[in-house]
Amino acid sequence: MTRPAETRQRIISAVLRIIGDDGVAGVTNRRIAQEAGVSLGSVTYHFATQQDLLRASLLHFVDCETRHFGQLARESQGECADLGHVVELVREVANTMPQDSERIAPYELYLHAGRDPELRDAASDCFAAYDKLAATVLTALGVPDAEKVAGAVVGLIMGMKLRALATGSGTDDLVDGLLMLVKGAAEPPRPD
Structure with missing residues (x-):
C-alpha cells in the first residue's frame, strides 16, 4: 500500500x-493522475486547487535546490580561491541542470510566481540559495563586494541556462561568460 506522502510526492x-x-497549461488532474500512476481522486484529495498543486511543486523544487546549492556553498568555502576549481564547480552546477523537461519546469514556475504573490517567497528562497553559493565563490576569488555581484552572476547563469534550454546549446558559453564577468569584477578599479 502506498503511503500518503509517497502519493503526494509522485x-x-x-x-x-x-x-x-x-x-x-498542460496540467490537468486527469493527466497528473495518469502520469503519477494514481487515482484521479488522489490528486484532488492531496491538492484542493491547481494553485495549491503549483505552489507545492515550486516549494518542492525550491527545497531540493536550496539544499543542493547550500551544500555546494558549504563544500566550496575555502576551496574556490583557484579559478580552475571555480571553472569545474560551474561546470558541475551547469551539468547537474540537464536540459530536459524537468529543468524547464522551474522556469515556468518562476514565471508563475511573478503572477502569484504566494509563490514569490518560495522563489526568493531559491534565488537566495543561488546567491549564497555565488557570493561564497566570488569571495574566495577575492571579488570585492561579492554579495553585490552575486545577483548578477546568478542572473547570468540563469539567463545562459535558459538560452541553452531554448537553443539546445551546451554549457561552454555559460562557463566562458561567467569567467569574463568574474575576471572583470575581480580587477581593481581603474583610476580616473
Whole structure:
C-alpha cells in the first residue's frame, strides 16, 4: 500500500514533468493522475486547487535546490580561491541542470510566481540559495563586494541556462561568460 506522502510526492513529480513538457497549461488532474500512476481522486484529495498543486511543486523544487546549492556553498568555502576549481564547480552546477523537461519546469514556475504573490517567497528562497553559493565563490576569488555581484552572476547563469534550454546549446558559453564577468569584477578599479 502506498503511503500518503509517497502519493503526494509522485503527484508533485508528475506535475513538474508535465509542466516541463507542456507548460502550466498542460496540467490537468486527469493527466497528473495518469502520469503519477494514481487515482484521479488522489490528486484532488492531496491538492484542493491547481494553485495549491503549483505552489507545492515550486516549494518542492525550491527545497531540493536550496539544499543542493547550500551544500555546494558549504563544500566550496575555502576551496574556490583557484579559478580552475571555480571553472569545474560551474561546470558541475551547469551539468547537474540537464536540459530536459524537468529543468524547464522551474522556469515556468518562476514565471508563475511573478503572477502569484504566494509563490514569490518560495522563489526568493531559491534565488537566495543561488546567491549564497555565488557570493561564497566570488569571495574566495577575492571579488570585492561579492554579495553585490552575486545577483548578477546568478542572473547570468540563469539567463545562459535558459538560452541553452531554448537553443539546445551546451554549457561552454555559460562557463566562458561567467569567467569574463568574474575576471572583470575581480580587477581593481581603474583610476580616473
